[in-house]
Amino acid sequence: MKKVGIVTFHQALSYGAKLQAYALQKFLEQNGLENDIIDYTCHFMYTRLIRPIRVGNKHKLKSFVRSLITMRQTGIDRKKSIEFRKKYMKLSRPFDADNIKEASDEYSAFIAGSDQVWSPTCVGFDPVYFLDFAQSKQKYSYAASIAVKELPSDKKDEYKRLLSDYQAFSVREDSAAAIIKELLGRDAEVNIDPTLLLTEQQWDEISKPVVNEPYIFLFNVRKSIHLINYAKQLSQKTGLKIYYLQKERIHKVKGVTYLDPVTANEFVGLIKNAEYVCTNSFHGTAFSIIYKKRFAVEFENQGGRNIRSEELMNSLGIKNHEIKKDFYPNPDEYVDWDHIEKALAEQREKSRMYIKMIKKKLEKEVLK
Numbered sequence: 001m002k003k004v005g006i007v008t009f010h011q012a013l014s015y016g017a018k019l020q021a022y023a024l025q026k027f028l029e030q031n032g033l034e035n036d037i038i039d040y041t042c043h044f045m046y047t048r049l050i051r052p053i054r055v056g057n058k059h060k061l062k063s064f065v066r067s068l069i070t071m072r073q074t075g076i077d078r079k080k081s082i083e084f085r086k087k088y089m090k091l092s093r094p095f096d097a098d099n100i101k102e103a104s105d106e107y108s109a110f111i112a113g114s115d116q117v118w119s120p121t122c123v124g125f126d127p128v129y130f131l132d133f134a135q136s137k138q139k140y141s142y143a144a145s146i147a148v149k150e151l152p153s154d155k156k157d158e159y160k161r162l163l164s165d166y167q168a169f170s171v172r173e174d175s176a177a178a179i180i181k182e183l184l185g186r187d188a189e190v191n192i193d194p195t196l197l198l199t200e201q202q203w204d205e206i207s208k209p210v211v212n213e214p215y216i217f218l219f220n221v222r223k224s225i226h227l228i229n230y231a232k233q234l235s236q237k238t239g240l241k242i243y244y245l246q247k248e249r250i251h252k253v254k255g256v257t258y259l260d261p262v263t264a265n266e267f268v269g270l271i272k273n274a275e276y277v278c279t280n281s282f283h284g285t286a287f288s289i290i291y292k293k294r295f296a297v298e299f300e301n302q303g304g305r306n307i308r309s310e311e312l313m314n315s316l317g318i319k320n321h322e323i324k325k326d327f328y329p330n331p332d333e334y335v336d337w338d339h340i341e342k343a344l345a346e347q348r349e350k351s352r353m354y355i356k357m358i359k360k361k362l363e364k365e366v367l368k
Contacts (some may be wrong), residue, residue: 001366002108004035005092007129009115011045013077016283018264019035020114022088023194024142031355036092038103073247077261084264089205101133110134110361113144114172114194120155122147127162136165136367140358143191146179149234161182165178167361171356176358189354192347195286206265207272218244218256219272221281222301228253230296230323231278240275268302276331285309294331298323
């Protein structure tokens with residue numbers, strides 16, 4: 001049987017995107033599906049990674065310096081991203097929009113996901129992430145996200161066309177399952193993010209330390225409201241330094257030690273070895289749970305509300321860890337990690353059965 005191809009955002013400059021791709025690849029291997037991550041370069045994503053120097057009409061020097069700072073950090077991030085992919089991912093030969101249809105002859109099936117591969121806006125609604133290049137018998141998904149609770153009315157027909165001939169659906173959110181049901185009249189299984197499929201011990205295999213002293217790890221992907229102040233108060237209380245992973249340094253925060261972009265496995269190490277984690281990131285939350293850390297999460301941020309982190313913590317029964325305007329949680333509060341491990345084990349088994357189903361269908365296809 002030919003290999004399976006994973007179609008996801010493995011080239012994105014996001015720790016979570018790279019780590020979920022790595023995790024799904026490992027999980028498929030563990031369950032008997034030899035696979036490659038399809039090394040597809042999305043034009044929309046690629047051009048978004050290259051940010052030109054911009055000089056505003058006002059405060060020209062300030063805006064020029066701002067662009068230089070951002071570009072330097074993005075350059076480091078890009079190099080670190082390539083380094084991780086080369087070392088830890090099994091990739092296909094390169095594909096782009098012009099030759100992606102050739103992949104259909106080289107693989108037995110494709111799995112779209114995880115991440116926001118079915119978002120109406122995320123990568124310019126690129127149909128490759130819907131597997132439009134593949135045959136119907138080759139189309140599957142795992143924890144694919146639509147990223148919205150309701151489809152834009154002008155895209156519903158296109159969604160129906162792109163998703164109508166899948167063999168099986170696995171999505172990341174209940175809202176995505178509801179959309180599939182309404183659109184196609186079909187059921188979609190809801191599965192956990194791939195990063196949660198691997199155990200603490202499995203992540204230890206690639207985890208790499210960055211800081212050589214006890215510390216508070218601060219990581220935000222969206223502009224925070226109370227997160228930074230909370231971390232500072234925790235630092236004053238504990239006497240621990242704050243190490244801040246953030247490439248947007250336009251308004252520098254005093255009293256923290258900034259970290260340049262790291263490799264994805266160093267990101268895992270930063271959480272693993274932290275005394276405390278303060279974050280508004282889903283994957284910051286996920287790895288805090290995997291490593292049973294003392295942590296606090298800000299759901300509400302300047303870009304909206306992080307429903308993914310909120311749903312994850314609610315599903316695992318983790319309470320009183322949300323940073324709010326009128327509530328700063330105690331990260332030392334007791335968490336029933338045994339209960340959480342049991343819940344995760346059940347979710348992993350559910351995902352294992354789904355992958356097993358795909359494997360059986362592909363084996364039957366070979367015998368035809």
